[in-house]
Amino acid sequence: MAPSLEEPEPVGDVLSNPLKSKPQLVAPEPEHCPGPESQQAGTADSCAGCPNKAICASAPKGPDPDIPLISARLSGIKHKILVLSGKGGVGKSTFTSLMGYAFAMREEINVGIMDTDLCGPSIPKMMGVEAETIHVSGTGWSPVYMSDNLSVMSIQFMLPNRDDAIIWRGPKKNGLIKKFLKDVDWGDLDFLLVDTPPGTSDEHLSVNSFLKESGIDGAIMVTTPQEVALLDVRREIDFCRKAGIRVLGLVENMSGFVCPNCTHESQIFRATTGGGRALAKEMGLPFLGEVPLDPRIGMACDYGESFFDEYPDSPACKALKGVVRRLAEEMGVDPQLVSPDD
Numbered sequence: 001m002a003p004s005l006e007e008p009e010p011v012g013d014v015l016s017n018p019l020k021s022k023p024q025l026v027a028p029e030p031e032h033c034p035g036p037e038s039q040q041a042g043t044a045d046s047c048a049g050c051p052n053k054a055i056c057a058s059a060p061k062g063p064d065p066d067i068p069l070i071s072a073r074l075s076g077i078k079h080k081i082l083v084l085s086g087k088g089g090v091g092k093s094t095f096t097s098l099m100g101y102a103f104a105m106r107e108e109i110n111v112g113i114m115d116t117d118l119c120g121p122s123i124p125k126m127m128g129v130e131a132e133t134i135h136v137s138g139t140g141w142s143p144v145y146m147s148d149n150l151s152v153m154s155i156q157f158m159l160p161n162r163d164d165a166i167i168w169r170g171p172k173k174n175g176l177i178k179k180f181l182k183d184v185d186w187g188d189l190d191f192l193l194v195d196t197p198p199g200t201s202d203e204h205l206s207v208n209s210f211l212k213e214s215g216i217d218g219a220i221m222v223t224t225p226q227e228v229a230l231l232d233v234r235r236e237i238d239f240c241r242k243a244g245i246r247v248l249g250l251v252e253n254m255s256g257f258v259c260p261n262c263t264h265e266s267q268i269f270r271a272t273t274g275g276g277r278a279l280a281k282e283m284g285l286p287f288l289g290e291v292p293l294d295p296r297i298g299m300a301c302d303y304g305e306s307f308f309d310e311y312p313d314s315p316a317c318k319a320l321k322g323v324v325r326r327l328a329e330e331m332g333v334d335p336q337l338v339s340p341d342d
């Protein structure tokens with residue numbers, strides 16, 4: 001028989017409480033077990049004589065006591081947006097940094113970017129602050145400020161050497177994400193963009209679990225036009241539906257190549273099945289727009305410069321402003337307040 005990936009525990013349990021792990025039992029649960037994760041575990045009458053009694057009695061119980069602290073810490077943030085992609089290499093972190101710049105073009109809009117790609121943090125490099133470190137004050141950890149209204153927090157700021165590999169298991173990742181949410185002094189923000197690694201893993205589960213009480217507006221899905229990327233986006237959309245995260249919309253990145261010299265557009269990653277627009281229609285999701293590939297975006301990221309400042313009239317900048325306006329609409333914010341029409 002072929003090996004099976006049947007779930008070892010119900011999906012609902014993982015999504016509703018991914019941070020609580022079942023205690024390691026030394027014997028099977030008896031017939032009248034109240035549940036090793038229940039409040040009565042190890043102390044109920046039915047636990048008498050069970051070999052797991054001491055383990056169950058000492059296992060942590062009840063809701064995470066840090067959740068109310070996280071909610072209080074984030075109470076000054078109006079909108080929290082997850083940036084997701086099913087697949088790596090679709091330009092999600094680049095897109096997140098560009099969205100940060102796009103929102104922060106209005107001086108009165110305060111924006112934060114939280115980089116939860118713990119094993120591959122790239123936002124600090126793209127924003128030209130990779131050599132910065134975190135400062136700790138009486139009010140918590142200070143994010144690194146790119147400008148008066150744009151701040152970033154990333155594990156990169158905590159690494160002694162920028163090339164150090166981060167080899168962490170789930171609980172340690174959960175712990176750092178919790179610290180980012182509980183201890184970082186974001187101040188009052190209009191938008192917090194949470195950049196996530198590709199896929200549906202520990203980082204996604206913990207962010208969702210920690211932010212559920214304080215409220216997430218929803219998630220943006222970033223894809224490229226090819227079916228191989230769209231396939232993974234379908235899984236990511238399914239994850240959001242199971243986790244109760246609203247999908248604010250889908251963005252197609254690297255959607256055609258506009259030559260910076262002659263402005264001729266060519267299709268590098270051809271959409272064989274209709275691309276992001278067709279997928280959004282199929283899934284009944286808003287399509288936020290198409291952002292063309294522009295080699296100058298990669299260069300701006302390598303040099304840690306703002307593409308918006310360098311090439312404000314480029315087709316990619318105009319497309320990103322359109323995405324920001326569509327996103328604002330989906331969140332019930334006046335698009336003209338966020339990014340006025342050119």
Ligand code: SF4
Pocket residue numbers: 025028029030032033034035036037040041042043044046047050051052053054056
């Ligand atoms: S100690 Fe109680 S809760 Fe734990 S496995 Fe035994 S019966 Fe179940």
